[in-house]
Amino acid sequence: MLALWLALLAQDDPLVFHERASGMRVSLPADSWKLRTRDFKLNWYGTRCEIESSDGAVKGLLYASVAGWNVRALATWREKGLRGTAGTDELTVDRDEWAARDRGEWLRREFRLVFRGTPFRYVDLHFARGRHNVEWVLWVKEDEWEARREEMRRVSRAAKFVGAWTCPGCGDSGMASPNECEDCGAVGVVGHEALRNLAAKYEIQIVADPAKVYPVKCSTGNVITAEKSTDRLVSDYCDRLARELGRYPEALLRRLALERIVLVQNVRMNGNKVGAVTDHERDTMHLEVRDGRENALFFEETIHHELFHVLDVRDDGSSTADAEWEKLNPAGFRYDPKIKASGRFEDDLQGFLNTYSQTAVGEDKAEVYGQSVVRGKALAKRASRDAVIARKIARVRELVERYEPALDEKFWKAVGVE
Ligand SMILES: [Zn+2]
Ligand SMILES: [Zn+2]
Numbered sequence: 001m002l003a004l005w006l007a008l009l010a011q012d013d014p015l016v017f018h019e020r021a022s023g024m025r026v027s028l029p030a031d032s033w034k035l036r037t038r039d040f041k042l043n044w045y046g047t048r049c050e051i052e053s054s055d056g057a058v059k060g061l062l063y064a065s066v067a068g069w070n071v072r073a074l075a076t077w078r079e080k081g082l083r084g085t086a087g088t089d090e091l092t093v094d095r096d097e098w099a100a101r102d103r104g105e106w107l108r109r110e111f112r113l114v115f116r117g118t119p120f121r122y123v124d125l126h127f128a129r130g131r132h133n134v135e136w137v138l139w140v141k142e143d144e145w146e147a148r149r150e151e152m153r154r155v156s157r158a159a160k161f162v163g164a165w166t167c168p169g170c171g172d173s174g175m176a177s178p179n180e181c182e183d184c185g186a187v188g189v190v191g192h193e194a195l196r197n198l199a200a201k202y203e204i205q206i207v208a209d210p211a212k213v214y215p216v217k218c219s220t221g222n223v224i225t226a227e228k229s230t231d232r233l234v235s236d237y238c239d240r241l242a243r244e245l246g247r248y249p250e251a252l253l254r255r256l257a258l259e260r261i262v263l264v265q266n267v268r269m270n271g272n273k274v275g276a277v278t279d280h281e282r283d284t285m286h287l288e289v290r291d292g293r294e295n296a297l298f299f300e301e302t303i304h305h306e307l308f309h310v311l312d313v314r315d316d317g318s319s320t321a322d323a324e325w326e327k328l329n330p331a332g333f334r335y336d337p338k339i340k341a342s343g344r345f346e347d348d349l350q351g352f353l354n355t356y357s358q359t360a361v362g363e364d365k366a367e368v369y370g371q372s373v374v375r376g377k378a379l380a381k382r383a384s385r386d387a388v389i390a391r392k393i394a395r396v397r398e399l400v401e402r403y404e405p406a407l408d409e410k411f412w413k414a415v416g417v418e
Contacts, residue, residue, distance in 0.1 A: 017049045020174025022064035023164030024048075024127070024134045028155060051138075051155075058148055060138035060155070066281055068131040068313045071107040075126050078135065082113060090114040103161050103203075104129030104257065108153075112142070121145040123152045125159055130257035131283040132164060165205050165259065166282065171212040178205035178260075190263075191231075192238035198245055202253045205260040208234045213262060216279055216286075224277055226264035229289045234263050237289035237299065244303045247373070247415055249406035256310055259283035265290035275343070276302045278309045280319070285310070297374045298343075305370030308400075312362060315403045319362040326361060328391045335360050345371075345378075351388030353379075368392045369400065373415050 014027040015035045028035065028051060036050040042061055050061045069077070075096070083091050092112045099106035107126045112119060119142035127134040136159040138152045163176035170184040178199070179187045189196055190206045199206045207213065209228055216224040241261070245253065260283060267288045269277050275298070276287045285306045292298045312319035326335075330351050341356040349355065353371055357364040371379055372393055383390035400407040 017062065018162070018174075019048045019062065019064055019134075021164060022048070022132050022134050023129075023161050023174065024062060024064060024132075024136070024159060025162045026062060026136065026155075026159045028158065032151075033155075053148075053151075057144050058138055058140045058152060060136070062159075063135040063137070065133045066131045067133050067317050068280060068283070068310075069128060069133050069317050070314065071105040071126040071128045073317065074128060074133055074135065075107055075109050075124070078124065078126075079111075087116045088113065089117065099125075099157075101161075104132070108156060113139075118142075121149070123149070123156045125156045127159065127161060129161060130259050131280065132161075134159070134161075168205070168207040168209065168213050168260075168262070169211050178203050190234070190238055192235060192242065194242040194246075195238045198242055199261075202257070204258050207260060207262045208264075210262050210264055213284075216282070216284075218279060218281055222269055223271075224267070224269055224279060224286055225271075226262070226267040226286055226288075229263065229265040233265065233289045233293075236293070237263055237287070240299050241287070241303060244300055249404075249411060251406040252404045255404050256307070256314060258285070258307075258310055261285045261287060263287055263289050276306050278306045280310070280313050283310070301370040301374045303370075304373040305366045308366040308369040308396075309362065311400060311403055312365060315399065319366075320360065322361050322365065325365060325392075325395065328388060328395060330388060333358075335364070343367075345375075347382070350386060351392075353382075353389070364392070365396055365399075368396045372396065372412075376412070376416050 013030060015030045015033055016025065016027045017035055017037065018025045032054050034052045034054060040047050040050050042050050042059060044061055044063055046063045046065050048062045048064050052059050079091065079093070082088055094110040094112060097108045099108055105128045109124045109126065111122050111124065113122060120139050121142050122137060122139045125136040136156060138155060140148050140152065164173065165175040165178045166173040167175055167181040167184060167187055169181060169187055172181060172183045175181055179189050181187050188209050190208055195206060210226065214225050218224070262284060264286060265288060267274055267277060267286050275292055276285065278285045287302065287306070309319050335358060337359045339355060339358060341359050343354050343356045346354050352358050352364065353367050357367045379393060383393055397412065
């Protein structure tokens with residue numbers, strides 16, 4: 001009797017798959033679906049789980065990555081990939097549907113794919129929030145499509161983003177909200193009211209006590225280190241950070257969905273002092289709150305500079321390559337990461353704001369952007385006698401407005417450029 005009762009209970013319990021690293025949770029009726037979390041059979045790189053209807057007709061999987069792309073870019077990338085796969089005869093997109101949800105961007109695309117002569121129908125859900133990219137895709141042979149599509153759409157809609165923050169206190173990942181860790185209790189939030197409110201609104205985790213954050217080992221081999229600062233320095237910095245982030249339209253901060261900002265001192269990359277660094281893999285800005293505070297606008301410029309790096313990744317997946325931008329440079333110029341560089345504004349360096357801008361294309365762009373926000377008038381003057389700088393300012397504005405239309409002329413007027 002007990003055994004039967006347990007079996008019945010198990011049938012009513014949905015199959016749940018929760019991928020903590022991406023924050024994605026899917027739930028399926030257990031009586032009609034099977035779930036695999038290893039020994040994958042469908043051969044999609046990046047698979048986190050595979051599903052199959054009990055009769056085997058509908059197959060699907062959850063794919064997750066950390067690329068920081070927007071959903072449109074994801075859908076396009078997948079489409080190109082499938083078109084380029086050996087065996088694909090034809091691919092037609094039927095419809096794109098934007099799902100309105102409170103967190104992140106969701107795009108559900110239905111398409112028809114003929115593979116080695118057999119037509120299939122797909123329901124492909126793309127999700128993007130900050131660095132997180134997820135695809136929840138289902139497919140069936142075309143002759144079953146009519147009978148199965150409502151069920152497939154239901155299963156597609158069953159995917160939810162339930163949070164994927166990492167705890168700075170215990171290192172646990174997959175927290176449901178920026179400041180609540182199930183393992184070690186609440187994560188300390190900054191005392192600064194304006195910044196705390198701003199962070200809560202955009203679900204940004206602000207860390208001033210980085211117990212388990214350092215050292216950060218990036219997959220590139222870079223190692224980021226820093227240490228806890230004093231309450232006073234953090235509080236002074238919070239004033240500036242709240243003010244600078246407060247200059248942005250809401251739409252931009254929502255779209256960026258930055259995951260974490262760490263306020264620390266002695267920030268170093270591979271042992272070398274840096275004013276700040278952004279780790280795209282963890283979507284974390286490490287901001288120096290002590291050294292450099294006496295330099296006018298240095299902290300302010302750095303905040304916008306780092307924010308641009310995040311935007312630069314989000315818009316096309318890369319902040320290190322930009323062939324179009326390189327064409328703006330004086331003929332024959334090459335970026336060189338090894339030059340002795342300084343962030344000091346140089347008035348007569350043709351085409352560049354400082355020698356730091358000459359180290360890498362991403363830094364050049366971030367400098368033009370950051371200086372545009374904090375020293376707009378000085379930059380405009382500079383542009384009037386340096387055509388390369390003028391073109392770069394125009395280009396950087398075009399890039400950010402393309403990413404978020406709210407960064408338009410009105411925004412630049414409000415920051416005091418015009
Ligand atoms: Zn914790
Ligand atoms: Zn930079």
